[in-house]
Amino acid sequence: MGGEATKLRNAVENFIRKGEGSFDSLLLEVHTYQRQNCAPYGAYSSGFLPPSDWRGIPALPLSAFRHADICTFPTGEAVRTFRTSGTTGEGYGQHHFSTLDLYQAAVLEGWKQAGLPRLPIWGLVPSPSDLPHSSLSCMAGWLISQENFYWGRWDRLIEDLDRRTEPVLLFGTALAFLDLFETLGEKHISLPAGSAALETGGYKGTQRDLPKGDLYRLFTEKLGLPTEAVWNEYGMTELSSQFYTRGLDQPHRGSPWVRGLVIDPSTGDEVAEGATGVLHIYDLANVDSCCAIQTRDLAIRQGDGFVLLGRDPSALPRGCSRAADDLLSR
Numbered sequence: 001m002g003g004e005a006t007k008l009r010n011a012v013e014n015f016i017r018k019g020e021g022s023f024d025s026l027l028l029e030v031h032t033y034q035r036q037n038c039a040p041y042g043a044y045s046s047g048f049l050p051p052s053d054w055r056g057i058p059a060l061p062l063s064a065f066r067h068a069d070i071c072t073f074p075t076g077e078a079v080r081t082f083r084t085s086g087t088t089g090e091g092y093g094q095h096h097f098s099t100l101d102l103y104q105a106a107v108l109e110g111w112k113q114a115g116l117p118r119l120p121i122w123g124l125v126p127s128p129s130d131l132p133h134s135s136l137s138c139m140a141g142w143l144i145s146q147e148n149f150y151w152g153r154w155d156r157l158i159e160d161l162d163r164r165t166e167p168v169l170l171f172g173t174a175l176a177f178l179d180l181f182e183t184l185g186e187k188h189i190s191l192p193a194g195s196a197a198l199e200t201g202g203y204k205g206t207q208r209d210l211p212k213g214d215l216y217r218l219f220t221e222k223l224g225l226p227t228e229a230v231w232n233e234y235g236m237t238e239l240s241s242q243f244y245t246r247g248l249d250q251p252h253r254g255s256p257w258v259r260g261l262v263i264d265p266s267t268g269d270e271v272a273e274g275a276t277g278v279l280h281i282y283d284l285a286n287v288d289s290c291c292a293i294q295t296r297d298l299a300i301r302q303g304d305g306f307v308l309l310g311r312d313p314s315a316l317p318r319g320c321s322r323a324a325d326d327l328l329s330r
Contacts, residue, residue: 016105016257027054030291037072041290059280065238070289073098082135084237095237098288101274106241106285107139113255114244117196123149124172135237140268154183167194173201181218190224199235240285251305257284261300276300
């Protein structure tokens, strides 16, 4: 099994870094491997016919990560286990990794593919040492220098931004940005021209909420950032890849190794262009766990992307950004 896993990981990494190979054939190979080596997913997949293309791969509901070890290797061999923060009565999900190489490749190459500005990055998220079981913090650790983490130190961040003369990219959860804006009060900062912001996550499990349009207006009012300079990242603990969008009312798009399908839950088929359904994600970088995930998010199919509508009202709050937000609310 070790040799097969290494061969698959190498093939996937070559696809991510160099574009070598075919998404369809590689995802089918990964699915077959996971069907044979991840017992919970194998049992789930037994109710489905072997797929002839990647769209036919059965998507595992996210809740499975809370109730079973969704991995293709013994959990004792994991180099890292990321956890969702959980909710009362819900428990937390776990994502085990035998190596972080593919995750790191997907994160770094994904930023390049999305066209995010190549600027110094300042973090409004916990550092990996603050939150070692957070996939978001791990991701931030690959992108941000240790001295540029400002999570929870809003007064210091405001002072440093006031003195900043070169463009900067601010990366944080939506709730962290809201905390920063509230700390600013009546104060306004004009970030240097060319600056940008990347916000991720919403207000999961908190009593605070703000429509996206209102939040983005605060980026302009408080930091002088036009709406088109504000990006959103959509990801989750159970994935290795992310989707990005810029400004308002634009679809999220992923890199060539990750796809999103909007599915009609009553038929299991992809919805028509402009129709609403449940979002399924197919992540080639998820070699160690499950490459097909049924999220609990509603979305509209739009071209080669999707427009997020938010969490299914029946779904409990969870997410990789919530662990960071929980710490802010203490």
